[in-house]
Amino acid sequence: MRTIRYITADVFTSQPFTGNQLAVVFGAEGLPTETLQAITREFNYSETTFVFAPETAGTTRRVRIFTPGMEVPFAGHPTIGTAHVLVATGDVPPTAEEIAAGEMTVVLGENVGPVPVRLRLDRGVPSWAQLTTALLPEERVEVTDRTAIAHMLSLDPSDLLGGAYAPTGVSCGLPFQMIPLTSVEAVSRARLRVDAWETALGGRWAEWPMVFAMTGGNDPADLAAHVRGCDIRARVFVPSGGVPEDPATGSANAALAGYLAARTPRDGLLRWEVAQGVEMERPSRLSIEAHKTGGRIDAIRVGGASVIMAEGTMAVPAHG
Template identity: 40%
Template sequence: MSEYGYLTADVFTDQPFGGNPLAMFPEAKGLAAETMQRLAAEFNLSETVFVLPPGDPAHTARLRIFTPAVELPFAGHPTVGTALILAETGRLGAIDRRRDIVLEEGAGPVPVTIERDAAGRLKATLTSPVVPSRRPESFDAAQFAAAVGLDEAALEPGVPGAIFNVGVSFAILPVRPERLAAARLDLGLWRRHFADTPAQHFYLAALDDWALGRTARVRMFAPAMGVMEDPATGAAAAAFTGFLAAHQHPADGVARWILSQGAEIGRPSEIEISADIVGGTLKAARVGGTAVLMSRGSFDLPS
């Protein structure tokens, strides 16, 4: 038998029992992919991450990220969470004000900046390995709304939905703020109309001002990943950065937004996103937040 230790943290929150729980194995060398998937199913969290030696010695680590059902090429909450767990447990050495690291993922190298504020709290911000881009496929917005228990009157007029890709694709549907909390996934309709399409991951978003607003409430449903509703979704937040940049056309420089997610399922989360705009074009998307260490343990597994 071999012992493999793990830690858990609540990510995109500064309060225990908020945010999105994450399990992380800091020394996963020797684990087969099949075992990783089984461990992710055992935890049954949105994602479980396994830390391996990097392929490039200039990088910090290689990550393999699993939902209870599939392996992902990129995910934000495991990336931010892993960086903060490594920092909080001293695996990155002392961090006075700032540390820049690179984590290797299936979608490519992911730069992460870890910063310590005046109060001593650490925050991690990733740069998406893929610049968010709109996919050419469309979807039936009314059918999408019906699949989350809403009618066409719940849709935000004048703001059409779209599918954006960041290594993982998300179908983004703007809804009226007063209707967001009422959304409930209809698994039968999802299976019938969306399960085998690029629009299979649902991201609902509400802003009070779609032209200039800088705060949004969002929800994410991903049954294809084994996640009925996610408390905080970093990759989807990166995709939404692309959507917002395309819709709002911010001026050159850095545009910033704050997303609230998870309150409807009792896991309030806060995600910071930003877009680098150069010549009117989105050049980079960033996603950041904090985390709280919650537990440590180990598994005894067959060698």
């Protein structure tokens, strides 16, 4: 047996016991992929990351990301949370100049490529982080049957928007099916029917649905304080990845920023605040932005806070 070290964090939140849980694992060098997948299932969080020495010039660390069901090339809450853990624990300490400047950047080498993460520092301690996606948005329209999409979500077709805001697959490294709804109430009412999902989206390029609606500032009074005032309410379902519903999904929100920016007729910096995980009682807040020049999107960013929750060790077979 050998011992690996782990740290857990709640990501896309400043409040413990909210946001999206993440395990960050150190010391897994040489373990086969099957063992990394088994460790991920042992935590049973939406995702677990494994941190290794950098393999590519210009990167700070090599990071592999797993859901309970598979390895993924890119994901937002693991990227934000891992960067926070690396700096907060001193594994990647800021320089005196970075402390004085109040920010630093780490670059994580992921399967999608290098992903830079800018961290705000409060006297050397990270307080907020923002990733820039390695890939710009790609869109594909694969499904046009509104009735099938609505049935999959236990909704009525009238709950879905249409026209330019019809369901569309979007990816900034991991594809999601963007499904705009007419109201926050419809977002809360959605229930994924897995059998209907298998028929409507299973096996598609963008098979994981993200439902969302603009809030119009009409937050309920009992909404958690750290997600009040958001522009968008969202939910994400990842059935084939072993995650029935995800409390905070940075990769899906990156795709959402691209989807919205492509339908916003102005250049410059576009920003939205997104509340996710509300229905799961894991409220999360994600800051998303896109930059456009000459009508073209040239940057997508996703940001949020993290809270370190626990640390420990795990015994695993020495050779997997």
